[in-house]
Amino acid sequence: MKDQLIIGGQSVTSRLFLGTGKFSSHVIIPEVIRAAGAQVITVAVRRFDPDNPRENIVNHIPDGCILMPNTSGARTAEEAIRIARLARAAGCGNWIKIEVISDAKYLLPDNMETIKATEVLAAEGFVVLPYMSPDLMAAKKLAQAGAAAVMPLGAPIGSNRGLKTKELIRVLIEEISVPIIVDAGIGRPSEAAEAMEMGAAAVLVNTAVATAGDPVAMAQAFGLAVSAGRRAYLAEPEDRKRYASASSPLTGFLYGDSMKSEG
């Protein structure tokens, strides 16, 4: 049976979701997306600044991509809901990443406000992917509220610190029925691979690609890592063991039973 990622009833072709923030120029974005093989692409929603007009980022996102606007800037459920409705009114899809943050130091999300926003927006027909701090009960409530997936952080946004919350992510993967997508903090392709090996449905990466010396090459590395990690997960790796277990036979030694254990 083909390994498919289905979110909100839609088949998604890549388990690497990509953010578009922090790139030195928008021009490089199409090449980064192609190198990564990514399909779901996040964007932010902001007032157009007439004093500083930038070319519309949407022009740099290839056809066939799924746009996922985030509600960054929202500090409450009410603000997130308003941003989501504005984003959908743009006519470019109904996916929304709920991001409700009032902590400026660590940018840790407010799980309670995120749950409230998810309840309202899921009922309005959005495909809701809430960004959250990995807590099992919060994740259960998000899934019950109608989230299409749950997105726990690995480490603070932009920190490149990896899967600091991995034990809690593991619990979510085991207990929550909707896809678990690790979002924030992944700093290296190896960390993306590790998340996928644990059974994450996908990962979302932004800073690690955008701020790399060579974002296109890094995007490609992440694409390969996510693919490798997923294949490893599906291949059912053996459990880790406390003691050694010889890989070569313990009989027929040329030099006798020198390695036989005492007693």
Add this chain to the structure above:
Amino acid sequence: MKLTVNGKEAEAIDGMTVEALIKERRLDGACIVVEYNNRILKRDEWETVVLKPQDILEIISFVGGG
């Protein structure tokens, strides 16, 4: 006439429609949303809504983000 666009005082010609204002500011229309006096406008309303003094407009677009 004076109105508010994205939180700043702005000038517009009397009788201008939302569509005309967007065009005048050379905004690329892809995935843009207009909130007019706290109401999100449907795209086909841009041509019919005529701006009045003291109107409050929010013009919103997508930008890079994670």
